[in-house]
Amino acid sequence: MASAPSKLCTDDVSLLVVLLDTNPYFWSTSNDSSVSLSNFLSHVLSFLNSILFLNQLNQVVVIATGYNSCGYIYDSSLSSSSSITKSSGNGRVPAFCSELLENLEEFLTKDEKMSIEESIDGIGSSLLSGSLSMALCYIQRIFRSGPLHPQPRILCLHGSPDGPEQYVAVMNTIFSAQRSMVPIDSCVIGAQHSAFLQQASYITGGVYLKPQQLDGLFQYLITVFATDLHSRNFLQLPKPAGVDFRASCFCHKNTIDMGYICSVCLSIFCKHHKKCSTCGSFFGQAQSQAASMSDQKRKGLET
Amino acid sequence: MHSTGSPLGLEAVAGRNQLRRLQAHKHPPPPHSLKFHSDLQSPCADKMPQVKIIAKNFMDMVASLPACKLDKLCESPFICEAILRSLPPLAKKYVLQLLYIVVPIPAKSFEEWVLPDGLSKHRVAIDRLIQLRVYIETIDRKKETSYQLNPTFQINLQKQLIHGGVLPREPMPLNVRLPTLEELETYTHEQWECFLLQLISSTQAERLTNFSFAMMKVFQRGLLSQREKEAPRLTENGFQFLLMDTNAQLWYIIREYISNAEERGVDPVDLISFMLELSFHETGQAYNINTLTEVQIITVKDLANLGLVKLQQGRKDSWFIPTKLVTNLSVSLSDSTTRKQGFVVVETNFRMYAYSSSKLHCEILRLFSRVEYQLPNLIVGAITKESLYSAFENGITAEQIISFLQQNAHPRVAERMPSVPENVMDQIRLWEADLNRVEMTPAHLYEEFPSKDVFDSACDFARDYGGVLWEDSKTMRLVVKADIHNHIREYLRRQK
CATH class of the missing domain: 1.10.10 (Arc Repressor Mutant, subunit A)
Known part of the structure; x- marks a missing residue:
């Protein structure tokens, strides 16, 4: 359903949904080797502007991935097409930038108010699953709007570490993106690789990249992520060196190398249980005893 | 591409x-x-x-x-x-x-x-x-x-x-109600159709655009045959032009307009840059005409005749409003979103119903079908052998007719695959193939060979080149393709 009608549109008209990581804990801890938020935004805004530049019909949607919530902060289809790239009143930035920044600020204050006083150890993770689902919802709406729609893709600009507690939700969004043939590109700006995004890009056929030098972010974005889906057939884009396929267990949300799997619903557990917490199946006693004797023989999770 | x-x-x-x-x-x-x-x-x-x-x-x-x-x-x-x-x-x-x-x-x-x-x-x-x-x-x-x-x-x-970019002019703040986008669309449509009608037959048009006679002649060049003492007839190119979609037609006209610029004493570069600049103006906004140079004012007036911009006059100033046609100028041609809604339904019995009140559509359909009757919003016609033959004679190909019918299929039938019934498509192609039953190949005839041997060796020689079209050993006559004529001649000369 998803891919066939898109052929009607011109080759390179694209809808780019950008997920911006706005986790305040991540941005406040960023040290010298990484970029500051304002620096990062200026790279991203120029990138977005150049996407809008490429084709009059290109569309850009920006979703903020916050710590407590997610929100749409910009949609180029809502402002009149020809005025987007034009200068705003003071002639210093394109009109859409000021609109985006205003919305972003509003979102950040709202996101901050929602946070409950609690001690957070480390950076904490932002709500990737939430913003991915919002992006997919938006794309579904575009798919259903009629036979003529731009080719959608998602770009995650993510810095915060993965939150293992979101494992199931993130995996579900990844699979639904795969089903509707929407590639998820990921550009990791944090210190470590993100296993979630590696898997997301791998499964959906997107590009995963962790830029070496963040001060050249614009060039990375332009050379790799500005490539429309049509041109990707002809170009060599970065290939993943290795993908971290590890899963999180359903019971304690830990990332595990080896664990137990429910043979009925494929839920993953790090310890042996008598009953599956997801589907309620009882696990046979005899087998579990045998298993506890030799944990190593248990079915691993790696595929 | x-x-x-x-x-x-x-x-x-x-x-x-x-x-x-x-x-x-x-x-x-x-x-x-x-x-x-x-x-x-x-x-x-x-x-x-x-x-x-x-x-x-x-x-x-x-x-x-x-x-x-x-x-x-x-x-x-x-x-x-x-x-x-x-x-x-x-x-x-x-x-x-x-x-x-x-x-x-x-x-x-x-x-x-x-x-x-x-x-x-x-x-x-x-x-x-x-x-x-x-x-x-x-x-x-x-x-x-x-x-x-x-x-x-x-x-x-x-x-x-x-x-961000800054246009040389800003939209005017006006207290007057500006035309809505739909109104602009209809205006563009009417203007363009009126222009096309005038282009193909100046007598059919209800009202004339303000293009000078000379300008019109420039546009008609290549589309109409202009022999003296004869009513102008549409040429093969003219027919094909009519079957193109609006954007392609627009390009053709604009191109003629620009290539003619030098004759009018205008630098084509100025024209091109002005048109590109126009394509970045906002559809439906009013722009003051005083911000334009003299040449640009003339151009804007010409463009208004084509329906690219709408001119309006207030008490003090006058202004122009860009329409969708002009803002689409810089978008590449293959852009299909600008395509208008179709109106033609073709049935398996070769009847054609066109939901249109436009004279132009009627004229176009008349090119390849027999229009039977016309109701206020419906044209009923039939695709017949005779009507198609006259179309083929005029140089329209079957593929063009079929693609016209497909592109302009009524939304109800456009959903169906194929939008034009298969038997109708096949028949149109077959009728065209009927006309091309005879294939012409330039050839040379050789006769009066001195001996049977020479004749046979000449046949073998020609066969090696794959150029034998016909041979008759009884009368010793041979027909070969024109392109190996020289080789054969050389060969025969050497035989002597």
Whole structure:
């Protein structure tokens, strides 16, 4: 359903949904080797502007991935097409930038108010699953709007570490993106690789990249992520060196190398249980005893 | 290049064969052969069959400008943006990639990015960039090619990207109610149709546009045969023009308009840059006419006749309102979203119902069908053998008719696959094939051979070349293809 009608549109008209990581804990801890938020935004805004530049019909949607919530902060289809790239009143930035920044600020204050006083150890993770689902919802709406729609893709600009507690939700969004043939590109700006995004890009056929030098972010974005889906057939884009396929267990949300799997619903557990917490199946006693004797023989999770 | 096979991408004036041969090149020829005025400047135009190649869009025309004029165009940031948008997808990416790089990049590093499948696309993209002088090619001492962005283009694009563009004029604040987008659309439509009607037959048009007679003649050149003492008749090109979609027609007219500019004493570059600038104005906004130069005012008035802009006058000032047609000028041709809604339903019994009140549609349908009756909003016709034969005689091909019917299929039938019943499509093709039953091959006849041996060896010789068309050993007569005539003659001479 998803891919066939898109052929009607011109080759390179694209809808780019950008997920911006706005986790305040991540941005406040960023040290010298990484970029500051304002620096990062200026790279991203120029990138977005150049996407809008490429084709009059290109569309850009920006979703903020916050710590407590997610929100749409910009949609180029809502402002009149020809005025987007034009200068705003003071002639210093394109009109859409000021609109985006205003919305972003509003979102950040709202996101901050929602946070409950609690001690957070480390950076904490932002709500990737939430913003991915919002992006997919938006794309579904575009798919259903009629036979003529731009080719959608998602770009995650993510810095915060993965939150293992979101494992199931993130995996579900990844699979639904795969089903509707929407590639998820990921550009990791944090210190470590993100296993979630590696898997997301791998499964959906997107590009995963962790830029070496963040001060050249614009060039990375332009050379790799500005490539429309049509041109990707002809170009060599970065290939993943290795993908971290590890899963999180359903019971304690830990990332595990080896664990137990429910043979009925494929839920993953790090310890042996008598009953599956997801589907309620009882696990046979005899087998579990045998298993506890030799944990190593248990079915691993790696595929 | 986009892969939509526009039936009129290439067009031959001389004969059908030429047309066929050209259309056989489904793949786009190397861009430099697409220069639109190749027929005007070709020195051997009188000897060669006159082949006219129609540029697919505005940008092909821009690309054919001399280098100094192109550089002049690059000085305006909006034109840079328009040029960028007109490029093939891969070329767009190449421009952005070099946007902030000031040193020349060797061609090899570009090729490293390209997958084997994409090499042809890559070459088309690079050729196009060089042709438009966006990339500047340098060849160093080691014969290594490297590319660099045109510095003016680069700076303009950077500015545009970071600060946003500023149009030379701002929309006017008005207390008057401006026409809504729908109203503008109808206005454009009416104006364009009126223009087309006047173009094909000035008597049919209810009201005339304000184009001067001379201007109209320029547009009609190539579309109508203009013999003296004879009512002008649509030529083959004219028919094909009518079957094109609005955008393609618009390109044709604009191209004629611009190529005629010099005769009117206007620099084509000024015109091109003004039109590109117009395409960045906002649809439906009013712009003060006082912000224009004199030449531009004349142009705007002409464009208003075509329905590209709407002119309005207030108590003190007058203003123009760009319509969708003009803002689409810089969008590439293959853009299908601008296509209008279809109106034709074809049934399996060869009846055709066209939900349209437009005279123009009626005229077009009349080209290949028998119009039976006309109701206020419905034209009923039948596709008959006779009507199709007269269309074929006029040089319309079956494929053009079918693609017209498909493109203009009523939304209800457009959902169905195929939108035109298969038996009707097949029959249209069959009727066309009927006309081409005789195939002509230039040939030479040999007779009065001195002996049977000479005759046989000549036959064998011709057969080796694969050029025997007919032979009769009793009367010793042989017919061979014209292209091996020389070989045979040489051969026979040696036999003596």
